[in-house]
Amino acid sequence: MANIREIKTRMNSIEDTLKITNxxxxxxxxxxxxxxxxxxxxxxxxxxxxxxxxxxxxxxxxxxxxxxxxxxxxxxxxxxxxxxxxxxxxxxxxxxxxxxxxxxxxxxxxxxxxxxxxxxxxxxxxxxxxxxxxxxxxxxxxxxxxxxxxxxxxxxxxxxxxxxxxxxxxxxxxxxxxxxxxxxxxxxxxxxxxxxxxxxxxxxxxxxxxxxxxxxxxxxxxxxxxxxxxxxxxxxxxxxxxxxxMEGASKSAREMIRSLGLMYNRARQAAITQEITEVCAGAKSLKKE
CATH class of the missing domain: 3.40.1380.10 (ATP synthase, F1 complex, gamma subunit)
Known part of the structure; x- marks a missing residue:
């Protein structure tokens, strides 16, 4: 899965294109x-x-x-x-x-x-x-x-x-x-x-x-x-x-932004989950010590 920054950059690019087509x-x-x-x-x-x-x-x-x-x-x-x-x-x-x-x-x-x-x-x-x-x-x-x-x-x-x-x-x-x-x-x-x-x-x-x-x-x-x-x-x-x-291009751009938005949210959720897991694992290791 692409990282958050790559997804956000692509979303911004498509939003700029959407402004042009509109x-x-x-x-x-x-x-x-x-x-x-x-x-x-x-x-x-x-x-x-x-x-x-x-x-x-x-x-x-x-x-x-x-x-x-x-x-x-x-x-x-x-x-x-x-x-x-x-x-x-x-x-x-x-x-x-x-x-x-x-x-x-x-x-x-x-x-x-x-x-x-x-x-x-x-x-x-x-x-x-x-x-x-x-x-x-x-x-x-x-x-x-x-x-x-x-x-x-x-x-x-x-x-x-x-x-x-x-x-x-x-x-x-x-x-x-x-x-x-x-x-x-x-x-x-x-x-x-x-x-x-x-x-x-x-x-x-x-x-x-x-x-x-x-x-x-x-x-x-x-x-x-x-x-x-x-x-x-x-x-x-x-x-x-x-x-x-242009109407068809705008519709396709909106669908791509919606799809990338879901990917962005999943990537953010995965990153947050990963951070929580790492914090919990670190806390457990400290207790053991």
Whole structure:
């Protein structure tokens, strides 16, 4: 059995770790509320953009546009925007995203990776061509950052460098569950719109100055909204995963402290018993003398 000092030192070390995990849990909880509030504040605007796009598609089904029509190629060049975290200590969050990305990307595809963990992971493997100048953090997502990312993706698509663009991110299903998700950003895919029913109108809609001009303006803004929404969802999922990981670590730390407390008490009792035995033995020897 370990001595009393060793047990006490280990208990103090675990208590220090418990303070850190509790602090990380509280910080993640506070940031999560802020991130969800950001998403809720901007969702109505992007829902309306989505409805307008569906209006266009419903009234002009034969419209030919670069943002709508898939390029007929035997092997289209695909680009993937992969959103990972900048730090670990978030359970299987980063592993699930990188696993989904590896299952879908090929050597000829191009990667745009957000987050240090993803850049480090794919940089070691060279599974696909990774844009080395694409340095963006996942912390505290902003509209400005989403605009810069979306403009880069649109530029690559319009120039013909990419034929299809996808986003791989972590979507929050409920307040405690999330799962990795992949959506196609370009060309636009109305089948995956979450608010598809809101975009269908029974009345005739007139677009000024033309359908193409309206789509030229709406589509890039909608893509920026998709990127921003995915960034906020990923950041929220990361914080949620970290909260759960820290909660589990805190629970394990408390159980270890409880177990070590029992060992400490047993060691103290054994030491006291040993001292009493030695005192009694000494007293008996003195009487004999």
């Amino acid at each position: 602090a990380m849990y509280l910080i993640s909880s506070s940031k999560l509320k802020k991130a969800r509030k950001q998403l809720d504040a901007t969702t109505p605007y992007f829902e309306m953009l989505q409805a307008s796009l569906l209006d266009i598609m419903a009234h002009t089904p034969d419209l030919q546009h670069i943002f709508l029509n898939k390029r007929k190629k035997e092997h289209p060049k695909k680009g993937y925007l992969v959103m990972t975290a900048d730090r670990g200590l978030a359970g299987a969050y980063n592993h699930n995203i990188t696993k989904m990305a590896e299952e879908n990307i090929n050597e000829d595809d191009k990667l745009f990776v957000i987050g240090y963990m993803g850049r480090n992971y794919f940089g070691r493997r060279n599974a696909a061509q990774m844009d080395e100048d694409f340095f963006y953090t996942t912390q505290d997502p902003t509209i400005y950052r989403a605009r810069r990312i979306a403009e880069k993706l649109i530029e690559e698509y319009v120039s013909g460098e990419l034929d299809e663009v996808y986003i791989i991110y972590t979507k929050m299903i409920t307040s405690i569950t999330s799962e990795p998700t992949m959506i196609r950003v370009l060309p636009l895919n109305p089948d995956q719109y979450e608010f598809a029913g809101k975009g269908k109108r029974s009345h005739m809609t007139e677009f000024q100055p033309s359908v193409k001009a309206v789509l030229d303006r709406l589509a890039p803004n909608y893509i920026k909204g998709l990127v921003y929404g995915a960034m906020v969802e990923s950041f929220s999922s990361e914080l949620n995963a970290r909260m759960m990981a």
